Amino acid sequence: MEPVRLFNQTTMQIQDCGAKGRGVVTTVVVPAHTVIDISPILLFPSEEYSTHGQYTQLDHYTYRWKGGMALALGLGSMFNHSSTPNVGFQRDIDNGLIRYSTLREIQVGEELCISYGPNLWFPDMEDPQGQNNSGGATKEPVDDSEDETVESFFSRIQLSDDDSNSSN
Numbered sequence: 600m601e602p603v604r605l606f607n608q609t610t611m612q613i614q615d616c617g618a619k620g621r622g623v624v625t626t627v628v629v630p631a632h633t634v635i636d637i638s639p640i641l642l643f644p645s646e647e648y649s650t651h652g653q654y655t656q657l658d659h660y661t662y663r664w665k666g667g668m669a670l671a672l673g674l675g676s677m678f679n680h681s682s683t684p685n686v687g688f689q690r691d692i693d694n695g696l697i698r699y700s701t702l703r704e705i706q707v708g709e710e711l712c713i714s715y716g717p718n719l720w721f722p723d724m725e726d727p728q729g730q731n732n733s734g735g736a737t738k739e740p741v742d743d744s745e746d747e748t749v750e751s752f753f754s755r756i757q758l759s760d761d762d763s764n765s766s767n
């Protein structure tokens with residue numbers, strides 16, 4: 600696939616990311632803590648999702664949401680997973696939106712990835728030896744408490760630092 604420039608996102612492109620399929624890549628340096636996308640969501644009520652949606656391609660793209668499962672329209676559905684994400688996201692339930700922001704400075708040509716949480720339903724190509732790399736697990740999308748915000752990301756990093764200090 601040839602990289603596709605987006606009309607509404609002049610600094611991002613969708614491109615082939617090998618075994619992960621399509622992904623989002625930046626064509627400029629993006630500073631840390633920059634909101635890079637706000638995706639409106641399409642809500643599938645719980646009953647409709649459990650009867651139909653979960654048996655379709657939608658199941659690879661939806662986020663857990665209050666009252667059902669949500670499809671992020673636009674760029675939000677194109678972010679691949681990384682266990683060391685460079686993008687965090689925050690659900691805005693009241694407004695039916697997901698906000699995506701960078702967790703660190705991102706360089707030209709880097710892929711933008713979010714964390715899907717601990718229960719992956721595919722083998723993780725970014726982390727083949729990873730402990731969450733259970734490929735084929737039942738999909739269990741992250742819930743609200745697991746949203747990777749800039750704040751939660753940095754507090755998690757802080758915890759890891761503490762852990763490694765204590766084991767030294």
Ligand SMILES: C[S@@+](CC[C@H](N)C(=O)[O-])C[C@H]1O[C@@H](n2cnc3c(N)ncnc32)[C@H](O)[C@@H]1O
Pocket residue numbers: 618619620621622659660676677678679680681721722723724725726
């Ligand atoms: C929300 S979609 C992301 C966009 C998708 N790559 C596409 O081309 O439409 C999620 C799917 O992307 C693939 N994917 C995402 N992150 C991956 C990773 N780290 N390793 C392997 N596959 C990944 C998996 O097939 C997953 O079901």
